[in-house]
Amino acid sequence: MSFYRDFNDKTAIAAWNAAPRKPFETIEVKRLSPTVGAEISGVDLSGEISEPQFEEIRRALDENLAVIFRDQNLDRAAHKRLAKKFGGALHRHELAASRGFDAAPDAEVLAWRTGPESRFTAGDGWHADVSCDAEPIFVSLLHVTRTPPTGGDTAFANAYLAYDSLSEPFKAFLEGLTAIHDGAEGWSAGYGAKPADGKSYPISEHPVVITHPRTGRKLLYVNPSFTTKILQLTKTESDAVLGLLFRHIESQIAFQTRIRWTPNALLIWDNWATQHHAVWDYYPEARWGERVSVVIPGQKPSR
Ligand code: SIN
Numbered sequence: 001m002s003f004y005r006d007f008n009d010k011t012a013i014a015a016w017n018a019a020p021r022k023p024f025e026t027i028e029v030k031r032l033s034p035t036v037g038a039e040i041s042g043v044d045l046s047g048e049i050s051e052p053q054f055e056e057i058r059r060a061l062d063e064n065l066a067v068i069f070r071d072q073n074l075d076r077a078a079h080k081r082l083a084k085k086f087g088g089a090l091h092r093h094e095l096a097a098s099r100g101f102d103a104a105p106d107a108e109v110l111a112w113r114t115g116p117e118s119r120f121t122a123g124d125g126w127h128a129d130v131s132c133d134a135e136p137i138f139v140s141l142l143h144v145t146r147t148p149p150t151g152g153d154t155a156f157a158n159a160y161l162a163y164d165s166l167s168e169p170f171k172a173f174l175e176g177l178t179a180i181h182d183g184a185e186g187w188s189a190g191y192g193a194k195p196a197d198g199k200s201y202p203i204s205e206h207p208v209v210i211t212h213p214r215t216g217r218k219l220l221y222v223n224p225s226f227t228t229k230i231l232q233l234t235k236t237e238s239d240a241v242l243g244l245l246f247r248h249i250e251s252q253i254a255f256q257t258r259i260r261w262t263p264n265a266l267l268i269w270d271n272w273a274t275q276h277h278a279v280w281d282y283y284p285e286a287r288w289g290e291r292v293s294v295v296i297p298g299q300k301p302s303r
Helices: 008-018 051-064 076-084 159-164 168-174 183-191 235-251
Strands: 028-031 038-041 066-069 110-114 139-146 154-158 178-182 203-207 209-211 218-220 227-230 256-259 265-270 274-278 287-295
Touching (some): 038 051, 051 066, 076 287, 178 183, 203 209, 227 235, 265 274
Antiparallel strands (some): 028 038, 178 203, 178 227
């Protein structure tokens, strides 16, 4: 039966919320919306955290996809120590020393200071971090040390719900498709960055629908910053289908939340199960951030 207005998003959200959630014992978790985002308190991330506490943080991330901790005075060593607890290796970003980013001598930290001189800021468009890599970032940890008087939120969208809310025939159509994710699309077109002489930015092919390796759930894995073409379709068809899917992610406010920053908050997100958009609505005020990200060697997005 079809209705004038779709109801798939409502049933998808209801199913998402029907999943059992056990209470937490070592942390407090306050959900920020019915679909994505939570605030965690009762933990100081600058020191060693116990295994039971880390396991609960991991579970809170699986359930909420983006979790923010307030008032965390982390130096880079503590930031990286926490990131390493998620397993795998720390990501070395192609742009870590590019124009407009802090020329931090540390390739494992993507640092930026957006201010009155800036002509772009990191992540000002819907994306999943570095989906152009063959083994894209799995978890990102962003520490924001300076915030504007108002604004500078990061918006998150739940990519499981983006998939779940599609109709069954459309899900079946997407099932066998793969798409190109191109670093030049995000970084040259977006930031005016150029790869080092003789080098080019990563380009990878990933399925349009992937299965999350931790939860076993399917999610939509295309984003407007990096995804350029669905390989099995003509260009006209690909542009139309990608346009539809990008609009679906961008316009479904019910699958989104806006994370409000306070100085020294640390935000951790599941970079496969979400897309995010750093809202640059505070120009010419300043906002400073440092991101450390985790890749799991050998773990590629797959059906
Ligand atoms: C990013 O990592 O994409 C930037 C997010 C932000 O600055 O809020």
